[in-house]
Amino acid sequence: MVFELTSILAMQGITKIYPNGLIANRDVDFMVEKGEIHALIGENGAGKTTLMKILFGAEQPERGTVHLRGEPINFSGPMEAIKAGIGMVYQHFMLVESMTVAENVVLGLEPCKWGLINIEEAQRRTLEISKQYNLNVDPKARIMDLSIGQKQKVEILKVLYRKAEILILDEPTAVLTPQETRELFVQLKEMKEKGITVIFISHKLKEIVELCDRLTVLRRGESVARASVAGITESEISKLMLGQEVQLGVEKESAKPGAPSLRVKNLIVRNDEGRNAVNDISFGVRNGEILGIAGVEGNGQTELAMAISGLTKYAAGIVEIAGKDIRGASVRGIRELGFSHIPEDRMTYGACAFAGVYENLISDRYYKKGYSKYGLLQSNHINSEGDELISGYYIKCRSGREPVLSLSGGNIQKVVVARECSAVPGVLLANQPTRGIDVMAAGFVRRKLIAMRDTGAAILLISADIDEVLEVSDSIIVMQNGKIAAYFSDATQATAEILGEYMLGLKTQTTEEIRRVFHE
Amino acid sequence: MNSRNIENLVNILKTLMAVVVSYAIAAVIIMLVSDMPQQAISSFSMGPFSTLRRFGNVIEGMIPIIFTGIGVSIMLSIRFFNLAVSGAFYMSAIIASAIALIPMSVGLHPIVGIFLGGITGAAICVLPALLKAKWGINEVVSALMFNFVATFIGSYILRFVLFDPMAGFMASRVFQDTVRLPLLIQGTRVHVGLILAGVVTVFAYIFLYHSKWGYSIRMTGMNKSFAIFSGIGVSWATIFATVIGGFIVGVGGASEMYGMFTRFQWTDLPTTGFDGVMVAAMARRNPALIPIAAFFLSYIRVGADIMARSSDVAQEIVAVIQAIIIMMIGAEALLAGLKKRAILKNSAKEVNV
């Protein structure tokens, strides 16, 4: 590899071995030019996050050199990287849950007045950049009360506040809506004009084509390709990534819906401020049908999901699963009605980071027949079923005993999906099911959802990815401000544009039209 | 050797290293304060092995610590830091002593007493968990309060119920012979409680790592939100962990009475509860390692005792060593470098770097 003096950043021969002996980067070369938007792509577990953590000083490589503006550097920690003008948005958020948005944004670089932190100033500055970049969040809200999408925005605001010259964005768009993504891209392009360099990680090929100038591909820890994005197609990119052609889209027959297995009637869910986050909505999801919920993040989807799954209380209304009213039922009781849930936040709810993969795969069923007998866990059965799920869902790990903590983001997501889908639910609530999963595996998960529908499951799909909603759903509702703004009984009648108008509240259907989704 | 084994090995090494370093520091201190350092150090380190009787003292001392250590490990697995183990150990010893005064048949007597001791331990350890589940009361504070309550109730019972006016000192009446646990090793006071402790260790290991209850306890301890999401009853799991842990502590209190004493005469909480916390930390909550940690703790105590009697160094040196060990084990970073190097070498072979 020739050393390019003009590169603002040159990482050469990087080899990283994790403490458990896993080789995450193998002799990787990675060059970025000043003022470009450079995509770093590759399958789940290819080593993207690892390489960026090395650049950011959060991990130390075993071998290799890093040159920044032609100077060799060797960061021993993120603080040094930040001082050198590098900012990173982590794939899994690094926010202090009990503090407010503004406090998180200014953390470490607080505006001070007479030696004390000036909270008003922090809030003012946070509001200012959130306005400037159109990433709207309330500076005074506590992180723990925010949805995943809002947390993502806070993470981005945090690096913007630090005025980085090199921005590392590790899957920033995984939970953003198309509108928010578009806004972000406008901002990123503007920053590029100002000479800021951006390293962008995403599994959404469309975004790579739309946003980036050049790309580097990692495969199994090695850098295998570098290309200019101009003139390249999505399928060519996926071929570079996977070394083979893959089928990207999903095909499906039209649904043959039966009776509704999940019914929600006049449901009201209050959030912590006492506002009706879900405001009197009614709908039904029928067996053999995928009902997609489209909506801008923060319009009640999170609260709806939490209420249906028994994780929070609801103020009024009825939720029926398989014909049973779930009011007062325990989470286990609800699951035993045949309910499964892929949660939007995999690190909090979906997985136990310190437990092994096997242990994570049985959390909903460990007490059942076959998994335990006379109170003792049947490890033969648990492990062999675990191995089947690991290979069946393409979970990349060294063994089923490996703690989930040391899996890559997409692979952790696959663990959650594998558990919830293998429960063979009658009702599945899939909230951002393919978040952070690579193209091939995302196609797999979507086909899986459709296969489950074909065997009679009622699936409620919530996704910030409108293309996913359109592609997978049989019918669609739009949530806006805690209410249902529209119902499309045939998803093929909807387009991103049409949905967008309802999502932004520009249009609403009549009550009669919306009432059809209750399937009386 | 694979990397996982290296990790386990390093954890054990880390603990050993802590032991070695604290010993070295203790040796330095002894050399500073003593006029006969050689004598002191050798009686401190070799003394416990010099006679069967002394070695017996180590084993006797280890037995109750195993029980409390295991009990604490189970409770810590659900991140419930329950200091009520001290009070539980004490109260269960009193209840067992009361049972010991009632005439009963030979085989049955200790079984009844030990069982009721276990119930007592469970009842006390579950209280802070109940208060926390119901009203969110911090368990550290409530447990310390319960310890006071246990101390005063205990001395009340001793003074007014069990007291033997003929003894000439503050002690209960003499236990019935039927309650005594048989000796295990002649020439020492090592009793059948040792076997019981071994059984409890195996039970606890299987319970925590191979039973469905242990699974729910560990998952709740590691990520409560995940446990709730999965449908695990977390309040129930916490209560369950404290009941099982408390029961084991109580069994320890009762068997200590029946194995070692003929009267009850504790007027204050013994340190055995806190010893349990210490060995649980040393063993990183793994029941299988508790006996080793308990042996070590008992060994340095006996060593210090011998040293105090045969040299000019005071017994309090033990407290210093204990403190250093805890600090060293706490300092996880200590051997991180060592671990990494070993694993790297292992992986480097694969990549040929």
Ligand SMILES: Nc1ncnc2c1ncn2[C@@H]1O[C@H](COP(=O)(O)OP(=O)(O)OP(=O)(O)O)[C@@H](O)[C@H]1O
């Ligand atoms: N802390 C860790 N300890 C051990 N192994 C790790 C650790 N973090 C990551 N790995 C392993 O390193 C490899 C690369 O992980 P990395 O997170 O860099 O992947 P990625 O390309 O970001 O994937 P994704 O698209 O899923 O986020 C994976 O096989 C993962 O299991």
Ligand SMILES: [Mg+2]
């Ligand atoms: Mg990643």
